[in-house]
Amino acid sequence: MHKPGLLLALTTTALISACGSPVGACPAIAQATAVSVTVTVGYSPQVGALHVRACQDGTCKEADVELRPGSTSVDSGCSPEGSCSATASPDGTKVAVLMLQSLTESPMTATVSGTAPDGTALPVRTLEFQPQAAYPFGEQCGKVLSASVSLDDAGLHQLARP
Template identity: 75%
Template sequence: MHKAGLVVALVVATTLISACGPVGSACPAIAQATAVTVTVTADYSSHVRTLHLRACQDGTCKEADVELRPGSSSVDQGCTQEGACSATSSPDGTKVATLMLETLTESPMTVTASGTVPDGTALPARTLEFRPQALYPFGEQCGKFLSASLTLDAEGLHQQPASQKARG
């Protein structure tokens, strides 16, 4: 009787231990937008009424007048004792525009921003050649996301550092 009980206990223990093996990390099912995003800085946004973007990569160009939406930044709301954390979005004076593309690769890209100032005259055209950056926001096991995120200010177009892109 004791041997049968010992065998059953051993089988149950072995099953439970094997079920506690390493668990793979879950990756979010989020599709990447193939786009160029331009953020007009808060101190320059009042100088930009309309924006036109032209992006060229791998011999293909796309251009369009793009909508300027109010930008925002995340404000930390803290964490509860149970470990649940939250943040809220707050307007930050920037304007954000997105030009959707058919594809986005890591090869060099040229983007030109033009448009108008509030009185309707032409905004100085600004051009930047850069390489979209590969980011791993959910870890390397979840694959890379390509980022073509630029900033427009009085000095011209600049590629956003990875630390700014992570903030959204």
């Protein structure tokens, strides 16, 4: 029995099998079905509490939402071994999320109301927009839908996906 020949045959079989495998595995990340609202830096001090109503495909959901401090990612660089990292840094925005039962590509209407820190009512703002589809992990991993708006003193605006 020729062991070098057997090793070569096994190596060749392994290489041929590897060539047929997908480029990369899809991440096992569940998509959040939600509408996110980002209150801009300039308007953030004027907002104390928010109420969000979202309607799509004949179904509406509304709730008082929790405002959390927003942040941006700051690149921390890469090591010589190739591992890279980033940290979150507060950016002065406030962020809220209204969870939904489902999210489709159909048009959606979002209405945001709220109060200032002193309790006075903020203007009611409404926007009709279409959730955006993207393939952040490649088309082989399926599309991800997002419904994101920003709120400033002029109203609601759809956030574009980067």
